[in-house]
Amino acid sequence: xxxxxxxxxxxxxxxxxxxxxxxxxxxxxxxxxxxxxxxxxxxxxxxxxxxxxxxxxxxxxxxxxxxxxxxxxxxxxxxxxxxxxxxxxxxxxxxxxxxxxxxxxxxxxxxxxxxxxxxxxxxxxxxxxxxxxxxxxxxxxxxxxxxxxxxxxxxxxxxxxxxxxxxxxxxxxxxxxxxxxxxxxxxxxxxxxxxxxxxxxxxxxxxxxxxxxxxxxxxxxxxxxxxxxxxxxxxx
Numbered sequence: 465x466x467x468x469x470x471x472x473x474x475x476x477x478x479x480x481x482x483x484x485x486x487x488x489x490x491x492x493x494x495x496x497x498x499x500x501x502x503x504x505x506x507x508x509x510x511x512x513x514x515x516x517x518x519x520x521x522x523x524x525x526x527x528x529x530x531x532x533x534x535x536x537x538x539x540x541x542x543x544x545x546x547x548x549x550x551x552x553x554x555x556x557x558x559x560x561x562x563x564x565x566x567x568x569x570x571x572x573x574x575x576x577x578x579x580x581x582x583x584x585x586x587x588x589x590x591x592x593x594x595x596x597x598x599x600x601x602x603x604x605x606x607x608x609x610x611x612x613x614x615x616x617x618x619x620x621x622x623x624x625x626x627x628x629x630x631x632x633x634x635x636x637x638x639x640x641x642x643x644x645x646x647x648x649x650x651x652x653x654x655x656x657x658x659x660x661x662x663x664x665x666x667x668x669x670x671x672x673x674x675x676x677x678x679x680x681x682x683x684x685x686x687x688x689x690x691x692x693x694x695x696x697x698x699x700x
Contacts, residue, residue, distance in 0.1 A: 465678050466664060469498070471671025474509075481516035485509045487655075487673055501675050502651050502699040503627050506582035509657075509671055511575050512537075517568030523559035527583040527625040529612050530555045530567075531633065531695060533658055535576030541565035545594050553598045554611045554633075556623030560590040579657055579695065585626040595623035606640055608632035608696055628700040635693045636661060636686030644682045644696065651699045652676040654684065659692030661685060668692075 475486035475493025486493045487507035488500055499505075505526070517538070530537065530549060537549045541557070542564040549555045557563065569576045599621065603609045612623040613630035622630075634642065646652055653675055654661075656668040662685045663674045670692075676682065686692050 465676070466666060467675045468666060468668065469673040469675065471669060474671065481513040483511040485671060500584070501653055503584045503586075503629050504581070504653055504697060504699060505584050506580065507653075507655060507673065508580045509578075510580060511577050512569045513575055514569055515572045518566060520564050520566045522562060522564045523557075524562045525585055525588045526559045527585050527612075527627055528557045528559060529581050529583075529623065529625070529631065531579045531581070531611070531657070533577045533579070533693065535574050535578075536570040537576050537578060538568045538570040539565060539596075541594065543592055543594055545596075547596050549596065550598075552601045553596060554623060555596040556594070556612050556625060558585070558590065558593045558624075558626055560585075560588075560592040563592040579655065581631065581695070581697075583625060583627050583629055586628065587626050590626060593624070597621055597623070601635075604633045604635050606634070606636060607642060608634050608644065630698045632696045632698075633694070634684070634696065635691070636684065637691040638686045638689060640691060641683055641685040644684060646676065646679055646681060646698075648680075649700075652679075652682065653697040653699065654682070655695045655697075657693045657695060659686070659690050660688035661692035661694055662687050
């Protein structure tokens with residue numbers, strides 16, 4: 465079963481400096497029919513104006529990762545991390561027993577466009593941890609590139625999270641396809657980050673998501689004139 469979550473049906477906040485769409489209930493947006501999907505709790509698509517952002521605020525007992533499509537995001541936190549996140553990088557933070565951080569557009573001239581994902585952890589009150597690394601963009605061309613997962617020694621560099629879940633990124637040219645099996649009892653979420661894709665023949669545009677249950681495999685293809693960029697999440 466594949467259920468499409470349409471972009472235009474999501475929650476929406478426009479504060480001039482922040483244009484945000486929320487797939488699941490978040491902040492002032494509340495929809496009991498869309499509170500989460502399995503351990504996937506938050507999936508926000510944000511565009512942040514130059515020089516603007518979120519001041520210092522706290523998180524606890526949540527696995528948070530950020531995926532930038534355009535621009536750059538400055539991160540500071542109570543663990544002493546001072547980083548700038550750009551496309552073809554991944555940032556993951558286990559908030560654990562508590563962390564305070566801020567996130568700002570690192571540019572005074574260009575907006576930043578990103579997806580932020582929160583995953584409910586399997587354990588609580590663990591020590592906070594942070595991981596950020598870059599990868600070659602070719603690593604996600606035509607294939608799923610692992611970003612985060614529960615493995616301390618993954619097959620390719622990836623950030624650790626405290627949950628039986630894995631997230632991957634992929635860029636597919638128009639007409640290019642990949643086949644992804646889904647193990648028995650597992651679920652998946654596919655988010656079209658940019659452009660256009662199809663999932664088992666169902667069309668997704670930027671901002672659309674697909675909740676997948678009781679499927680044994682997916683065929684994901686780039687569509688439209690330019691193909692698409694996506695996140696794929698494998699969930700228990």
